[in-house]
Amino acid sequence: MNEPPVRYNALIQMILCRWRESLRQPEGIFWTFVFPALLAVALGVAFRGNARPDPSAVVVVQDAGAEAVAASLARDGGLKVDRLPRGEADRRLRAGKAAILVIPGDPVTFRFDPDRPESVLARHAADGALQRAAGRRDPVAVAFQPVTEQGSRYIDFLVPGLLGMNLMGGGVWGIGWVIVEMRIRKLLKLQLTTPMRRRDFLLSHILARLAFVPIETVPLLLLARGLFGVSTAGSYAALAAVSLAGAFAFAGIGTLVASRAQSSNVVMGLINLVTLPSFVLSGVFFSTSRFPDFVQPLLRVLPLTALVDALRGVMTDGASVAAVSPQLLVLGVWSLLSFLLALKLFRWS
Amino acid sequence: MTGPAVDVSGLVKRYRQVTAVDGLDLSVQAGECFGLLGPNGAGKTTTIEVIVGLLEPTAGAVRVFGRTWGRDGRDIRSRMGVALQEARFPERLTVREVVTQFRSFYPKGPSPEALIGQVGLSEKSAEWTVRLSGGQRQRLALACALAGDPELLVLDEPTTGLDPQARLMIGELVLANRDRGRTILLSTHYMEEAERLCDRVAVVDRGKVIALGAPSALIGALGRESVVETIRRATLEDVYVSLTGRRLRDE
Numbered sequence: 001m002n003e004p005p006v007r008y009n010a011l012i013q014m015i016l017c018r019w020r021e022s023l024r025q026p027e028g029i030f031w032t033f034v035f036p037a038l039l040a041v042a043l044g045v046a047f048r049g050n051a052r053p054d055p056s057a058v059v060v061v062q063d064a065g066a067e068a069v070a071a072s073l074a075r076d077g078g079l080k081v082d083r084l085p086r087g088e089a090d091r092r093l094r095a096g097k098a099a100i101l102v103i104p105g106d107p108v109t110f111r112f113d114p115d116r117p118e119s120v121l122a123r124h125a126a127d128g129a130l131q132r133a134a135g136r137r138d139p140v141a142v143a144f145q146p147v148t149e150q151g152s153r154y155i156d157f158l159v160p161g162l163l164g165m166n167l168m169g170g171g172v173w174g175i176g177w178v179i180v181e182m183r184i185r186k187l188l189k190l191q192l193t194t195p196m197r198r199r200d201f202l203l204s205h206i207l208a209r210l211a212f213v214p215i216e217t218v219p220l221l222l223l224a225r226g227l228f229g230v231s232t233a234g235s236y237a238a239l240a241a242v243s244l245a246g247a248f249a250f251a252g253i254g255t256l257v258a259s260r261a262q263s264s265n266v267v268m269g270l271i272n273l274v275t276l277p278s279f280v281l282s283g284v285f286f287s288t289s290r291f292p293d294f295v296q297p298l299l300r301v302l303p304l305t306a307l308v309d310a311l312r313g314v315m316t317d318g319a320s321v322a323a324v325s326p327q328l329l330v331l332g333v334w335s336l337l338s339f340l341l342a343l344k345l346f347r348w349s
Numbered sequence: 350m351t352g353p354a355v356d357v358s359g360l361v362k363r364y365r366q367v368t369a370v371d372g373l374d375l376s377v378q379a380g381e382c383f384g385l386l387g388p389n390g391a392g393k394t395t396t397i398e399v400i401v402g403l404l405e406p407t408a409g410a411v412r413v414f415g416r417t418w419g420r421d422g423r424d425i426r427s428r429m430g431v432a433l434q435e436a437r438f439p440e441r442l443t444v445r446e447v448v449t450q451f452r453s454f455y456p457k458g459p460s461p462e463a464l465i466g467q468v469g470l471s472e473k474s475a476e477w478t479v480r481l482s483g484g485q486r487q488r489l490a491l492a493c494a495l496a497g498d499p500e501l502l503v504l505d506e507p508t509t510g511l512d513p514q515a516r517l518m519i520g521e522l523v524l525a526n527r528d529r530g531r532t533i534l535l536s537t538h539y540m541e542e543a544e545r546l547c548d549r550v551a552v553v554d555r556g557k558v559i560a561l562g563a564p565s566a567l568i569g570a571l572g573r574e575s576v577v578e579t580i581r582r583a584t585l586e587d588v589y590v591s592l593t594g595r596r597l598r599d600e
């Protein structure tokens with residue numbers, strides 16, 4: 001029997017079968033390619049212009065003197081002025097469609113929510129416009145130079161977050177779910193009656209995952225570059241290294257998630273337990289700096305936070321591998337701990 | 350080979366409330382086809398899973414090729430092929446891919462094409478397993494069990510749920526393998542099948558062996574002890590009924 005050695009190498013055969021299975025799953029393709037792309041496009045468009053709050057939506061309440069006030073405000077070209085009756089104006093303010101209500105009278109009343117940044121900005125703009133229209137002269141002349149810095153827009157913030165999310169999903173679903181499926185189908189049991197090595201079995205899942213990293217990252221990067229001009233400030237080698245470290249950590253977590261679960265409900269619950277809090281706590285969609293200071297150290301050691309921070313460091317700040325070594329260390333510790341624990345807990349039959 | 354291929358003595362397997370196997374003894378001689386015959390819940394699957402090293406027994410001893418699980422696991426596994434009841438292959442892999450993967454687990458064995466040919470699936474080798482019929486799936490399971498050119502073939506209910514034609518086909522494959530000198534341990538709840546395929550049968554009920562011997566000897570013994578119907582030839586079904594007072598549901 002002169003067969004090519006690849007054919008009868010168990011590890012290679014198992015990796016090949018994992019790839020084939022993954023690539024033949026339409027659901028998998030959707031979650032890996034289509035969903036992140038849709039998110040990027042939807043959020044990239046929705047928060048175009050750096051997610052800047054829109055302070056321009058000013059509503060003048062239809063009342064005595066409304067005309068004059070509106071005319072004064074309209075002299076500031078940056079304000080979009082509407083005139084509406086009180087009831088409708090209040091509804092708009094509540095719905096967040098108006099930044100501020102201006103109620104004519106003496107004094108002119110500004111009605112706004114001081115917790116909404118765009119309302120505070122609108123208050124200053126409207127105030128200035130009214131004062132200038134009434135004859136105030138600004139003692140210092142100023143000129144404005146608007147710039148749109150690449151790397152500072154919301155889409156630049158979002159894309160590394162989506163990459164991290166993709167790598168996390170790939171690991172926990174691609175390993176956690178797949179192993180539990182094999183357990184439910186009694187395939188794991190069946191394979192254990194063969195001389196297959198357990199080590200090869202686990203290794204095949206991890207290696208198959210790592211090979212999916214380019215598939216999970218490159219299309220999204222290309223899309224973000226093509227549609228929004230999102231570019232990578234750092235080296236592609238650093239980006240690849242960080243992505244692999246992340247994929248490895250989540251491969252470990254995926255294995256841990258699968259180690260005991262015997263039904264799809266249990267594993268789905270565990271996967272949601274890992275992924276859903278991460279979406280909120282790890283700075284995928286908004287910065288972790290919004291959380292109080294005392295939880296920051298905790299958030300920083302979450303695997304997805306470390307991964308997303310490191311990806312952002314490389315993509316937007318041009319960080320080197322050395323510069324993101326704290327995050328890589330966090331990912332390394334997660335990899336090690338989750339694999340060791342998974343090996344200890346794993347339910348083979 | 351000297352000694353039995355499988356030797357089980359005093360096997361007990363208890364789950365929290367249930368005693369699945371309750372002091373079971375059997376031994377399978379090299380080269381014979383041995384049947385575990387019993388209704389659903391008799392303890393056949395549990396016995397088989399202990400024998401193939403998937404379950405730890407609560408008590409009792411199991412030897413395969415004279416060796417015990419534990420130290421000699423890998424050696425036993427490379428000489429044995431197993432088809433489990435209810436194991437389902439990945440839906441979106443082809444027959445060839447599945448067989449090649451199983452072949453890769455063993456140090457030696459026929460080529461995947463030869464294995465697929467042996468079970469008569471050559472025409473389906475590029476088909477996803479999800480598109481196979483029940484009988485074809487069972488033949489695929491058999492091809493996987495044969496992947497390491499095993500001395501011992503263990504088949505848990507290989508024909509359950511199949512139509513008569515598919516059952517006949519599996520039966521022929523089992524006989525062909527026995528004729529090649531392989532030892533076969535199979536379980537079934539079809540009486541006529543045990544009678545047709547097996548050299549010896551252990552009738553299992555509630556985790557115990559209640560009768561053991563060649564099907565013809567079991568039926569013959571029955572003839573001496575009870576009123577024999579002259580119209581119908583006695584079958585293993587009659588043996589079971591006379592031993593337990595119950596009928597064996599034949600689906």
Ligand SMILES: Nc1ncnc2c1ncn2[C@@H]1O[C@H](COP(=O)(O)OP(=O)(O)O)[C@@H](O)[C@H]1O
Nearest residue numbers: 364367368369388389390391392393394395396
């Ligand atoms: N994992 C388990 N936990 C609890 N009871 C079990 C388990 N596996 C099997 N049993 C019980 O053990 C008995 C024997 O089952 P089994 O060996 O599957 O019988 P058979 O294969 O002959 O139908 C049944 O009553 C079954 O419900």
Ligand SMILES: [Mg+2]
Nearest residue numbers: 393394434506
């Ligand atoms: Mg059974």
